[in-house]
Amino acid sequence: MLTKSQAKAFFLGGTALCGVAFLLLTLDTLAQMPARSNQDAMSEEVVRGHMIWNKNNCMGCHTILGEGAYYAPELTQVVERRGKEWIAAFLEDPESFYPGRRKMIKYDFYDPAIVGAEEAARNKADTIAFLEWVGNIDTNGFPAEPDLVQGAATQEIDPTKLEGAPEMFRNICFGCHQVGGQGGNVGPALDGVSERFEEDYLRQWIADPQAVKPGTTMPKFPMDEATLDAIVQYLQTL
Amino acid sequence: MQPTIQYKTQKIAYWFFAACMLLFALQLIYGFILGFARMGYDGLHEWIPFNVARATHTNLLVVWLLTGFMGAAYFIIPEESERELWMPKLAWVQLVSLLLVGVVAIVGYHVNWWEGRKFLEIPRELDWLVVVNVLTFLLIIFMTIWKGKRKTTTAMVLFFGLLSAALLYLPGMITFENLTFDSFFRWWVVHLWVEGVWELIMGAILSFLLIKLTGIDREVIEKWLYVIVGFTFLSGILGTGHHYYFTGTPRYWLMIGGIFSALEPLAFLGMAIYALAMARRGGRKAPNRIALMWTLGCAVMSFVGAGFLGFAHTLPQVNIWTHGTLVTAMHGHLAFWGAYAMIVLAMISYAMPELTGRSMFKGWKAEWAFWTTNIGMLGMTGAFAVMGVAQVYLERKGGMDFLEVQESLEVHAFGLVLAAALLTLGVVLFIKNFLEYGLPVEVDSSSNSSGGGSVLATPQRPQED
Numbered sequence: 227m228l229t230k231s232q233a234k235a236f237f238l239g240g241t242a243l244c245g246v247a248f249l250l251l252t253l254d255t256l257a258q259m260p261a262r263s264n265q266d267a268m269s270e271e272v273v274r275g276h277m278i279w280n281k282n283n284c285m286g287c288h289t290i291l292g293e294g295a296y297y298a299p300e301l302t303q304v305v306e307r308r309g310k311e312w313i314a315a316f317l318e319d320p321e322s323f324y325p326g327r328r329k330m331i332k333y334d335f336y337d338p339a340i341v342g343a344e345e346a347a348r349n350k351a352d353t354i355a356f357l358e359w360v361g362n363i364d365t366n367g368f369p370a371e372p373d374l375v376q377g378a379a380t381q382e383i384d385p386t387k388l389e390g391a392p393e394m395f396r397n398i399c400f401g402c403h404q405v406g407g408q409g410g411n412v413g414p415a416l417d418g419v420s421e422r423f424e425e426d427y428l429r430q431w432i433a434d435p436q437a438v439k440p441g442t443t444m445p446k447f448p449m450d451e452a453t454l455d456a457i458v459q460y461l462q463t464l
Numbered sequence: 465m466q467p468t469i470q471y472k473t474q475k476i477a478y479w480f481f482a483a484c485m486l487l488f489a490l491q492l493i494y495g496f497i498l499g500f501a502r503m504g505y506d507g508l509h510e511w512i513p514f515n516v517a518r519a520t521h522t523n524l525l526v527v528w529l530l531t532g533f534m535g536a537a538y539f540i541i542p543e544e545s546e547r548e549l550w551m552p553k554l555a556w557v558q559l560v561s562l563l564l565v566g567v568v569a570i571v572g573y574h575v576n577w578w579e580g581r582k583f584l585e586i587p588r589e590l591d592w593l594v595v596v597n598v599l600t601f602l603l604i605i606f607m608t609i610w611k612g613k614r615k616t617t618t619a620m621v622l623f624f625g626l627l628s629a630a631l632l633y634l635p636g637m638i639t640f641e642n643l644t645f646d647s648f649f650r651w652w653v654v655h656l657w658v659e660g661v662w663e664l665i666m667g668a669i670l671s672f673l674l675i676k677l678t679g680i681d682r683e684v685i686e687k688w689l690y691v692i693v694g695f696t697f698l699s700g701i702l703g704t705g706h707h708y709y710f711t712g713t714p715r716y717w718l719m720i721g722g723i724f725s726a727l728e729p730l731a732f733l734g735m736a737i738y739a740l741a742m743a744r745r746g747g748r749k750a751p752n753r754i755a756l757m758w759t760l761g762c763a764v765m766s767f768v769g770a771g772f773l774g775f776a777h778t779l780p781q782v783n784i785w786t787h788g789t790l791v792t793a794m795h796g797h798l799a800f801w802g803a804y805a806m807i808v809l810a811m812i813s814y815a816m817p818e819l820t821g822r823s824m825f826k827g828w829k830a831e832w833a834f835w836t837t838n839i840g841m842l843g844m845t846g847a848f849a850v851m852g853v854a855q856v857y858l859e860r861k862g863g864m865d866f867l868e869v870q871e872s873l874e875v876h877a878f879g880l881v882l883a884a885a886l887l888t889l890g891v892v893l894f895i896k897n898f899l900e901y902g903l904p905v906e907v908d909s910s911s912n913s914s915g916g917g918s919v920l921a922t923p924q925r926p927q928e929d
């Protein structure tokens with residue numbers, strides 16, 4: 227039968243062995259991580275964006291690389307998912323993008339009215355640079371592509387549908403809506419939208435969704451008449 | 465009845481346990497803030513946004529557990545070393561300063577003063593104070609063991625567990641510009657604590673309690689203690705790899721982390737079998753049945769929460785889908801509860817009659833506290849499990865939008881809050897019972913220290929293995 231000193235030897239021996247193996251693997255991992263994370267591409271903006279991230283504990287609501295809290299979206303691929311302009315507009319006033327829904331903090335340092343246009347733009351650019359850099363880390367395939375998709379996957383991807391879209395549409399609307407099988411999935415896909423709605427209705431809707439459908443989660447975007455025209459015209463082609 | 469502690473300096477443990485109760489209660493309040501926010505009632509958002517409530521919730525958890533471990537050490541070490549604590553006045557200073565640092569940190573979180581890395585939110589300046597505080601604690605424990613009459617395995621395992629926990633705090637204090645390095649070393653603290661050195665602490669407290677409560681021979685208990693912590697480190701150190709799958713680390717971790725972390729449940733299974741076997745062999749003679757219930761409950765629930773539910777998402781093929789979802793929250797709750805909350809509550813249940821000389825463990829309150837907390841926590845685990853699995857299928861596998869999925873889960877968050885209310889009821893009963901014990905009574909240690917053996921625990925009797 228096992229004696230106490232044998233048990234002790236098992237404990238000390240096993241721990242020493244595994245400890246040494248772990249340290250060796252750590253050395254190798256630390257040597258590989260700069261290349262895997264594109265440390266070369268880590269500009270000053272990226273580092274500042276990382277500091278904004280840490281200083282404000284964004285990880286207390288969000289996950290990044292799958293680590294953090296589960297209250298707000300995973301952000302590893304957010305630049306790819308939403309686009310930079312979308313994120314910049316979102317950070318300035320998160321609530322306007324998701325009226326009446328789960329709240330993100332509206333940070334002063336992103337708000338030109340509070341810290342001035344230059345400072346706010348810089349903080350947004352830093353954050354986005356950081357998020358974009360994170361999106362390029364080699365994560366061994368995380369997050370995985372959804373593999374149970376019916377709607378999106380069965381639809382043919384057709385990039386030509388986005389041709390001719392006004393800039394505002396590409397930068398903002400596309401982050402939440404799909405067109406030709408690509409784009410965000412917050413709102414419904416806009417393919418065939420001209421068959422579902424009259425032109426006038428679309429114009430009113432985009433100009434002020436709440437007026438048309440109180441309580442809707444589609445946000446209102448300030449835009450000039452020409453942009454609105456261009457978007458409505460474009461929607462007619464879908 | 466006369467108090468039954470043999471060394472009057474053990475009394476300091478009472479105040480650590482009292483602090484524990486207070487911090488635990490506060491943790492639950494912040495838990496409700498999180499739970500209600502998940503139900504869609506985030507009325508406090510302007511003042512206590514989710515990230516503040518969350519950091520407070522988890523940090524209070526860690527602080528009350530550490531306070532409990534310290535109280536346990538101040539209780540156990542004199543008995544194991546057969547002498548009074550070295551410099552008990554310093555232990556008071558240590559308690560008060562620990563609480564001060566804790567309060568400053570928590571208040572700081574509410575005004576955006578922190579370092580946003582989950583579980584390591586304490587700002588760097590305060591980290592140093594924590595280090596000084598813990599060094600003081602370790603010094604007192606070390607000197608007591610050093611000058612003591614004997615150096616038992618239980619005392620040594622406890623000491624080295626506490627010492628390594630302190631050392632492993634240090635890698636968490638390095639600043640990196642590269643996020644992947646932040647993440648890499650964060651796990652040296654978080655993983656190597658809960659799946660490594662904290663298990664030493666837990667194992668040592670467990671064997672102390674088993675020696676006292678079952679009367680089985682120390683040599684037998686301590687032999688198995690070595691085997692179990694041996695398994696812990698054999699699997700747990702390289703098991704850190706289960707956090708290095710998808711964070712910018714090389715691919716070989718999928719293999720190494722997968723294999724070794726899949727073995728980790730063995731250590732918890734061993735712990736459960738060992739505790740149950742010892743209790744059966746000892747014949748459960750101890751009058752303090754509640755302490756035995758918490759002790760055995762801890763051994764079993766830690767296997768369920770850490771071992772079983774940990775295994776459920778530890779293989780890389782599963783983890784790629786569940787990583788960073790509410791599945792993790794499900795596991796986190798039951799693992800922390802079963803392993804660490806329950807061992808501290810077991811220690812308190814054992815120590816209170818000894819410290820105060822009153823046997824309040826006989827009433828219904830103590831028993832109900834055990835059952836309602838555990839059933840409540842299992843209910844919460846179930847609610848998190850439903851939310852987590854739904855999130856994995858709808859969002860991660862089905863490609864639905866994050867917020868849309870979360871909003872459809874609000875009804876389960878209501879279930880979470882209901883179960884949490886049951887847990888809270890149990891905790892209120894536990895605290896009420898704690899208060900009814902009253903303060904520790906003065907001991908005349910000169911007449912007591914030679915007495916040996918407490919009247920409430922069964923005397924030791926030799927056993928064969």
Ligand code: HEM
Nearest residue numbers: 658706725728770774775777778787788792796799800803
């Ligand atoms: C008492 C022991 C344990 C406690 C207290 C515990 C607690 C936790 C906590 C709090 C997290 C979240 C950490 C973070 O994201 O910062 C976590 C993650 C994790 N735990 Fe444990 N755990 C324990 C044991 C285990 C065991 C034995 C296993 C495996 C068999 C395991 C597998 C995992 C995995 C795979 C994750 C990562 C989840 C993800 O990818 O999001 N845990 N654990």
Ligand code: HEM
Nearest residue numbers: 295296297492495496498499792793796797800801805884
């Ligand atoms: C009133 C009862 C409680 C409620 C309503 C509650 C609720 C919550 C919620 C909603 C979260 C955040 C999950 C997210 O990021 O979305 C959380 C985190 C956490 N809670 Fe609790 N909790 C309660 C009690 C406890 C207890 C008693 C423990 C420990 C034994 C505990 C340990 C944790 C841990 C470790 C985390 C972090 C999990 C992770 O990062 O994966 N909670 N809790």
Ligand SMILES: [Fe+2]
Nearest residue numbers: 655659704706
């Ligand atoms: Fe782990």
